[in-house]
Amino acid sequence: MKLPKARAARRRRLAVLLLAGLGLGTAAALTLTAFDDHLVFFHTPSDIADKKVPLDRQMRIGGLVEVGSLERVQGTAEVRFRVTDLEHAVPVAYVGVLPDLFREGQGVVANGKLAADGTFRAREVLARHDENYMPPEVAEALKRSGRWNETMGAGTAPPAGPPPAPATQR
Amino acid sequence: MAEFFAMGGYADFVWTAYGLTAAVLTVLAVSSVRRLKTLERDLAAAADDEHDR
Amino acid sequence: MNWQALANPARFKRLSDRLLPWFAGGAALCLAVGLYLGLVASPPDYQQGDSVRIMYVHVPAAWMAMFVYANLAVAAAASLVWRHPLADVAGRAMAPIGAAFTFLCLATGSLWGKPMWGTWWVWDARLTSVLILFFVYIAYMALNSAFDDDTRGARSSAILALVGAINLPIIKFSVDWWNTLHQPASVSRLDGPSIHASMLTPLLLMAVGFTLLFFALALVRMRAGLIERRLAALSYTRSADAGVASFR
Numbered sequence: 001m002k003l004p005k006a007r008a009a010r011r012r013r014l015a016v017l018l019l020a021g022l023g024l025g026t027a028a029a030l031t032l033t034a035f036d037d038h039l040v041f042f043h044t045p046s047d048i049a050d051k052k053v054p055l056d057r058q059m060r061i062g063g064l065v066e067v068g069s070l071e072r073v074q075g076t077a078e079v080r081f082r083v084t085d086l087e088h089a090v091p092v093a094y095v096g097v098l099p100d101l102f103r104e105g106q107g108v109v110a111n112g113k114l115a116a117d118g119t120f121r122a123r124e125v126l127a128r129h130d131e132n133y134m135p136p137e138v139a140e141a142l143k144r145s146g147r148w149n150e151t152m153g154a155g156t157a158p159p160a161g162p163p164p165a166p167a168t169q170r
Numbered sequence: 171m172a173e174f175f176a177m178g179g180y181a182d183f184v185w186t187a188y189g190l191t192a193a194v195l196t197v198l199a200v201s202s203v204r205r206l207k208t209l210e211r212d213l214a215a216a217a218d219d220e221h222d223r
Numbered sequence: 224m225n226w227q228a229l230a231n232p233a234r235f236k237r238l239s240d241r242l243l244p245w246f247a248g249g250a251a252l253c254l255a256v257g258l259y260l261g262l263v264a265s266p267p268d269y270q271q272g273d274s275v276r277i278m279y280v281h282v283p284a285a286w287m288a289m290f291v292y293a294n295l296a297v298a299a300a301a302s303l304v305w306r307h308p309l310a311d312v313a314g315r316a317m318a319p320i321g322a323a324f325t326f327l328c329l330a331t332g333s334l335w336g337k338p339m340w341g342t343w344w345v346w347d348a349r350l351t352s353v354l355i356l357f358f359v360y361i362a363y364m365a366l367n368s369a370f371d372d373d374t375r376g377a378r379s380s381a382i383l384a385l386v387g388a389i390n391l392p393i394i395k396f397s398v399d400w401w402n403t404l405h406q407p408a409s410v411s412r413l414d415g416p417s418i419h420a421s422m423l424t425p426l427l428l429m430a431v432g433f434t435l436l437f438f439a440l441a442l443v444r445m446r447a448g449l450i451e452r453r454l455a456a457l458s459y460t461r462s463a464d465a466g467v468a469s470f471r
Contacts, residue, residue, distance in 0.1 A: 014304045039401045041347040099341025131409040134419035135266035178273035187331040191280045209450040
């Protein structure tokens, strides 16, 4: 019972749909490209060093907690540490509760404002982690065998290439 | 056993996540099956009506 | 197979009667084994400890949120182009399931984010795009039932479903295109999953279980939807008959 008229209508509807999809896709791609900079969740210490961001405003900075930089200010609840992207580092001061994952070498995102003395005064500190999941023993074994990437687990992609996939190693 | 329920100190988060998942999926499944059963009864009744006339 | 014939409730019932036990049974089996492996037999994570177990419900729920939507979009296209009666019924049946999985993805993600990241919620690209997906599901269901005329409701919600499909690649690639608090993908990577086998197994089992559960629920709901249509048609002809009768 397939009338040629019905088939033509179907073909027309399909064409309209594909055209509309193409137009919509292009529009979305253009919009997303235009908004690219605003969709960034955090800025890096290098962005701040290069003055790529307006420094007088509330913002988020992200990077690794520099190993050996964490100190608690005596007699207060304040912690100080440096956030680094392995090129530049920004000193951060924070008063408050730190997430369980927070530790030296870990990825963090701090929300706050840059003070006149160059210290980033954080209102909130969030931890990042990366996409690797494994039991503690496997992590130990990887570290012992020297196949552990320096930034592994930190939540910040290493500068060159992906880390070795631990899934295949037992 | 107590250690299992403690979830390494994350008991509140882990068990809430699993409990919520179980609750939502169960409600969805039960309500879907119940609605089908009701409708099947209605259809049978309607078919009988049709037959009687 | 004659696709038009499937819209007949009796035929659809026969087909779903045959498939349903397999879907439901398979889902129960996968979820039981997946839960045991995920909650008991799998190790804690080297960084996140036992909180990583939330992953076994959060990640499959997230996959389902997107997979169900992809199905919804296909049904929408079939409805608009081929005007297949089963496509509208399928869309209406699937949308609440997808919304439920999206809600679970957001809620369990929040419960995981609080202890690990230190926050219940952030407006990064990944979390925001998934929240939008949830709203699209809600809008689809609202629009679908907003019209007295079922066909108009089906048609307008189908258009919405297709427009909303643009969100799927945005969700998927948000963690690669922009920097986010959310970490990148662990399983669908070019160089293989970055999850240890002992944790990947329960994750995949739960995902298969959720998928089979979705198929089972969709079948049950589609059957209900077909009967509803049939009943509406019956009462329509009956009231028409009655109208003619009283006229005489």
